[in-house]
Amino acid sequence: MNRAERAPRRTPGRTVVLKAGREKPMRQRHPWIFSGAIESIGHDVENGAVIDVTSTSGEFVARGMVSLRSQITVRILTFDAAETVDAAFWERRLARAFNARPPGGAARCVNAESDGLPGLVVDRYDGFLVLQASAAGIERHKPEIVAALERVASPRGIYERSDVEGRDKEGLAQVTGLLSGEEPPEYLAIDEASHGAPVTLLVDVRNGQKTGTFLDQAENRRLVTTGAKDGDVLNVFSYAGAFALHAARAGARRIVNVDSSARALELSEQTAAHNGLGGRFEHVRADAFDELRRLREAGDRFDLVIVDPPKLARSGAHVDRAARAYKDLARVAMHLTRPGGHLATFSCSGSVSSDLFQKIVWSASLEAARDVQIVRRLGQSSDHPVLLTFPEGEYLKGLLCRVG
Secondary structure, three states: OOHHHHOOEEEOOOEEEEOOOOOHHHHOOOOEEEHHHEEEEEOOOOOOOEEEEEOOOOOEEEEEEEOOOOOEEEEEEEOOOOOOOOHHHHHHHHHHHHHOOOOOOOEEEEEHHHHOOOOEEEEEEOOEEEEEEOOHHHHHOHHHHHHHHHHHHOOOEEEEEEOOOOHHHHOOOOEEEEEEEOOOOOOEEEEEOOOOOOEEEEEOOOOOOOOOOOHHHHHHHHHHOOOOOOOEEEEEOOOOOHHHHHHHHOOOOEEEEEEOOHHHHHHHHHHHHHOOOHHHEEEEEOOHHHHHHHHHHOOOOEEEEEEOOOOOOOOHHHHHHHHHHHHHHHHHHHHOEEEEEEEEEEEOOOOOOHHHHHHHHHHHHHHHOOOEEEEEEEEOOOOOOOOOOOHHHOOOEEEEEEEO
């Protein structure tokens, strides 16, 4: 059967009809409907439009946004037939999400599906909001969402960073730029609680990673570096050196940041100087895999090794290759860890489960011939909640290990 034959039929009207017997995930309140579960889509349905989903018998199942070019064809907004998706809906959902976060400070204020707003991320930095739209429905309703954000949060400005993976699958171009209010400065300064005095991160919302920095690691940065006093620390895939700043605050004597990006290392140097820690770091521009091997061959050893790579599995098809890379990183990192020292290793690949990641690290320990204990399991910060009916939202997993 070719792809055209598998595609849902187009029928009159503005409704998506499920195939018989495919309502179970909806009854369990999962927010995605895949194309294979759909019997037909109305001819009048436009990409990104809000539509009703029904069973073959015409019974209401859910209301959501349609993505005609994506395998995830419908993203659910509500399972309540009486709930209308209008301007008041967006304001209500956004207010609920913002009210669930502590006021002020840097935070993820809207976490997509887990906050009932699939395809939408909103992060807050120093009075500015950064919006990221990854679904056709959010793109279509962006003016309403921006207006609702202005009413809910009264930001100094709203900046868009919709240069995100997956927009091409929605038929959307990469987009960045000012949506409302003031243009953010080159860097925004945000404070994070650390060991004693806080650390200040310089966030580049216009060109930095994600929406400017990695808010999902904010709580882990302090946890991982708690025992860094008087130790040597290796921070691999360091980006702007946030883990290193916390290690310095904890009293580390030597900190080595490794990243392949000259821009990231420059930002790390600026951030260290801003915190009065400029003389504490070594910055190495290199491929992480190559530099780990070079350090091992040089006989260098560290009391704390932090390995926080970018997403290595873009989809389920890439899991095997990613697993080999994660194991390689963990194995060499264990070689670089002094006996009794600690390794913090992470995966942000949603396709790599927590169980699989632990097995990968276990396999690495066997190949490294080291006794490794899990001291703490790590995940995304609490402002990145995970909806129980959407386990896919739990993408970040990490292990803080003691290496014998």
